Amino acid sequence: MSVIECAFCKGKGKDPFDLLSKLATCQVCGGKGKVEVIEPAIKCAFCKGTGVYPHDGRVTCTVCNGRGMVTVKGETEGCPECKGTGIAMESGLPCIKCGGKGVVSKR
Ligand SMILES: [Zn+2]
Ligand SMILES: [Zn+2]
Ligand SMILES: [Zn+2]
Numbered sequence: 001m002s003v004i005e006c007a008f009c010k011g012k013g014k015d016p017f018d019l020l021s022k023l024a025t026c027q028v029c030g031g032k033g034k035v036e037v038i039e040p041a042i043k044c045a046f047c048k049g050t051g052v053y054p055h056d057g058r059v060t061c062t063v064c065n066g067r068g069m070v071t072v073k074g075e076t077e078g079c080p081e082c083k084g085t086g087i088a089m090e091s092g093l094p095c096i097k098c099g100g101k102g103v104v105s106k107r
Contacts, residue, residue, distance in 0.1 A: 006035045007044075007051030007068025008060055017058045028066030041069040042076075045086030045102025046094050055092060063100030075106035 005011040009026035013033040016026070025031030028051060043049040047061035051068040060066030063086065078084040079098035086095055086102040094100030 001036055002039055002041075003034050003036055004041075004067070004069060006033055006066070007047075007049060007064075008066035009033065016052075028060055035067045037067055037069045038071045040073075041071050042101070042103065044068055044070045044100070045082075045084060045098075046100035054087070061100075063094050070101045072101060072103055073105060076103035077106050078102065079104045 006026060006029035008028040009016050011033040013026050013029060013031040015024035029035045044061060044064035046063040047054055047068065049068040051061055051064060051066040053059045053061050064070045079095060079102055081097035082088060082095035082102065084102040086098060086100040088095045098104045
């Protein structure tokens with residue numbers, strides 16, 4: 001487990017989009033500005049590590065839950081389905097094969 005800066009609020013602890021109010025705390029880190037990730041973790045391919053859902057731009061990424069990092073297990077390789085982007089070609093939703101991480105476990 002390691003503690004990283006919250007990607008969604010960039011470590012500020014505030015809701016970056018002022019959805020509720022200017023004083024609202026970040027829903028991802030609960031206002032702490034830091035989040036815990038289970039190692040080994042890689043940058044989330046779907047949101048490119050921003051923690052923000054790419055198509056909406058105001059909600060948390062569903063792949064990494066706003067952390068910007070995702071946990072991977074064991075040896076991984078680039079997902080052949082989405083070419084490592086984490087985005088399904090037709091739908092624009094997280095890739096079904098890799099779950100939006102952009103990598104799949106090596107077998
Ligand atoms: Zn945050
Ligand atoms: Zn993400
Ligand atoms: Zn994929």
